[in-house]
Amino acid sequence: MINLIADLGSGLLGKLVRIGQALLMLLQATIVRPKASSFSRLIQQLYVVGVQSLIIILVSALFIGMVLGLQGYTLLAAYGTEQAVGQMVALTLVRELSPVVAALLFAGRAGSALTAEIGLMKATEQLASLEMFGVDPLHRIVAPRFWAGIISLPLLVAIFSLVGIYGGHLVAVDWLGVYSGSYWGNMQQAVDFNGDVLNGMVKALVFAFLISWTAVYQGYTCVPTSQGISAATTRTVVYSSLAILGFDFILTALMFGGTV
Amino acid sequence: MAIDDIINIQNVSFYRDDRAIFKNLNCAISTGKITAIMGPSGSGKTTLLRLIGGQLNPHEGQIRLFDQDIAALNRKQLNQIRARMGVLFQSGALFTDLSVFENVAFPLREHMHLSADELYNKVLLKLEAVGLRGARDLMPSQLSGGMARRVALARAVAMEPELILYDEPFAGQDPIAMAVLQRLIKDLNSAMNLTSVLVSHDIAEACAIADQVILLGEGRVLVQDTPAALQASNDPAVKQFIHGEADGVIPFHFAAPALQQELRGGSE
Amino acid sequence: MNKRWLELSVGLMMVAGVAALVALALQVSGGNMSRNAQSYAISALFENAAGLGPKAKVTMAGVTVGEVVSVAIDPNALMAVVNMEIYGQVDYLSIDSSASILTAGLLGEKYVGLTVGAEEEVLVDGDVIEDTQSALVLEELIGQFLLNFGDN
Structure with missing residues (x-):
């Protein structure tokens, strides 16, 4: 019994130590005066992290919007209120589905790739070699990837919402015959820019931070072998997905649950 | 300012977890020579290189590099020291997102403010020295293992260092690539007035070019001598390593209780 | 990878993201702004x-x-x-x-x-x-x- 408590204690302590390490790493990487060349490295990473995630984001957004349009229509038609489908699609997407689904896809697509790339650089001694050339790998490798993640995800989430709403329009209006005016009209009445759209973007920003942080930390600290890298990549996806869902509940409760 | 010993390792102890990798290690590497550090796998050869490069700090003792205690230096001073040394990593460690030319140009771009033409000429000369001027536009993924190591060598000497560290330069190379690397290491050492330290367990290749051999084992220096003296040595551990005997002072068996005690059944 | 194309596509993504946000403001929320200051x-x-x-x-x-x-x-x-x-x-x-x-x-x-x-x-x-x-x-x-x- 005493052993169990001791194990639990040391396990918890180990977790705290790792969180502290991760935070220090982040501070060391990001608190630095940017050089002229860091901008072109950021562009490079925005391409890898952001542009290359666009296809998966566009396709999933379209399908999720279409499914919402279809589900919403059948559900609401039972009460004769299918005109409200636009409002349902928009609110579901903007408040909840866009940030969460885009973030989960982003963690799988970009987060895992970041971890694997940094891990591989570590395994092939590229990080050590940078250090020997007097270049801090935290500034050169970790920082641009972290910032690229922070910048990309909110943009991708905005694109996700808009494409999803047009996907819902395609199904509900073009195929099932809801009047286009009520689709947009009901939506415009129900959706509030500050309360809904901006809160969704705040969620996106928080998720972007969680994913980028997890990905660069796991890559930077992985065991530099092939098993080590694959384990770190898995951890990035699992940890950031869990963090996204957990923080989504907290943020939703703070943003939309306050009036209860 | 000529120092006799470019690297001086004094009473260094280093632990990984609870295991002592080095215990009171003492040795010196003299300026202008090629020194081979040899020893069986796990004797801490690569760790020693990391210690010399300042990427790890010893738990006890000190390492003096260019007559300065590297553990006591701040980041800027450490980087100044590092600009005077080159490292050839085991895997080559070429930056995979840069071409051969850009890889060699990397340290020059970081530390020197050269004009475009000066930079171009300098990189081309370094590539010429390793015989890969024609490969300057290739990406690292298009190179064979031996070529990658030669590019890495060109990069390591780009800053014209005074000291160069080689981590297992011969590991996994075919005989021709090995001969090429041997020649390069020897030629560069005399042409550029370098001090070379190479960590290796390829005895024949290392002994052929080294002026000095340091044999590591059991966390300390077993012997430090010229290759010829080592070949003639009567010390059992030295003989075992040099002549490649499976069992001897360094045991074939990992430490374990006697076999009779571990086998199940019938022993009573 | 052509550097120009890379920069162009990153630029396009940034513009698309910001444009999407503007569209969300105008088309989706109809310019609804709650929490009127006064x-x-x-x-x-x-x-x-x-x-x-x-x-x-x-x-x-x-x-x-x-x-x-x-x-x-x-x-x-x-x-x-x-x-x-x-x-x-x-x-x-x-x-x-x-x-x-x-x-x-x-x-x-x-x-x-x-x-x-x-x-x-x-x-x-x-x-x-x-x-x-x-x-x-x-x-x-x-x-x-x-x-x-x-x-x-």
């Missing part, structure tokens, strides 16, 4: 505020002019106090305005409807509307109807 608080006492809750709309002539902040009980009058925030630009509600609790459609949500009176003086922050009409409670309505039916 709004003022008024309240009204109702016999019965059944079904009315925070965030319910406050309208005048069918146009939203504010929202309900809270619904509580006044321990002295034993009536429901409905606290409302009215948008700052709606500064022409006379002090004899009346408030009633209305229902959007037969089963829809409850909201407050304001009707402006004839006085010159207008309601300001902290004022109370006296003239109110309570929520229609369907069960009471049916009860009354049955009672009248029985009398006949």
Whole structure:
């Protein structure tokens, strides 16, 4: 019994130590005066992290919007209120589905790739070699990837919402015959820019931070072998997905649950 | 300012977890020579290189590099020291997102403010020295293992260092690539007035070019001598390593209780 | 990878993201901005505020002019106090305005409807509307109807 408590204690302590390490790493990487060349490295990473995630984001957004349009229509038609489908699609997407689904896809697509790339650089001694050339790998490798993640995800989430709403329009209006005016009209009445759209973007920003942080930390600290890298990549996806869902509940409760 | 010993390792102890990798290690590497550090796998050869490069700090003792205690230096001073040394990593460690030319140009771009033409000429000369001027536009993924190591060598000497560290330069190379690397290491050492330290367990290749051999084992220096003296040595551990005997002072068996005690059944 | 194409595509992504946000602001939310910086608080006492809750709309002539902040009980009058925030630009509600609790459609949500009176003086922050009409409670309505039916 005493052993169990001791194990639990040391396990918890180990977790705290790792969180502290991760935070220090982040501070060391990001608190630095940017050089002229860091901008072109950021562009490079925005391409890898952001542009290359666009296809998966566009396709999933379209399908999720279409499914919402279809589900919403059948559900609401039972009460004769299918005109409200636009409002349902928009609110579901903007408040909840866009940030969460885009973030989960982003963690799988970009987060895992970041971890694997940094891990591989570590395994092939590229990080050590940078250090020997007097270049801090935290500034050169970790920082641009972290910032690229922070910048990309909110943009991708905005694109996700808009494409999803047009996907819902395609199904509900073009195929099932809801009047286009009520689709947009009901939506415009129900959706509030500050309360809904901006809160969704705040969620996106928080998720972007969680994913980028997890990905660069796991890559930077992985065991530099092939098993080590694959384990770190898995951890990035699992940890950031869990963090996204957990923080989504907290943020939703703070943003939309306050009036209860 | 000529120092006799470019690297001086004094009473260094280093632990990984609870295991002592080095215990009171003492040795010196003299300026202008090629020194081979040899020893069986796990004797801490690569760790020693990391210690010399300042990427790890010893738990006890000190390492003096260019007559300065590297553990006591701040980041800027450490980087100044590092600009005077080159490292050839085991895997080559070429930056995979840069071409051969850009890889060699990397340290020059970081530390020197050269004009475009000066930079171009300098990189081309370094590539010429390793015989890969024609490969300057290739990406690292298009190179064979031996070529990658030669590019890495060109990069390591780009800053014209005074000291160069080689981590297992011969590991996994075919005989021709090995001969090429041997020649390069020897030629560069005399042409550029370098001090070379190479960590290796390829005895024949290392002994052929080294002026000095340091044999590591059991966390300390077993012997430090010229290759010829080592070949003639009567010390059992030295003989075992040099002549490649499976069992001897360094045991074939990992430490374990006697076999009779571990086998199940019938022993009573 | 061509560097120009790389920069171009990153630029396109940034523009698309910002454009999507603008479209969300204009097309999807219709420029709705809540939390008007200048709004003022008024309240009204109702016999019965059944079904009315925070965030319910406050309208005048069918146009939203504010929202309900809270619904509580006044321990002295034993009536429901409905606290409302009215948008700052709606500064022409006379002090004899009346408030009633209305229902959007037969089963829809409850909201407050304001009707402006004839006085010159207008309601300001902290004022109370006296003239109110309570929520229609369907069960009471049916009860009354049955009672009248029985009398006949």
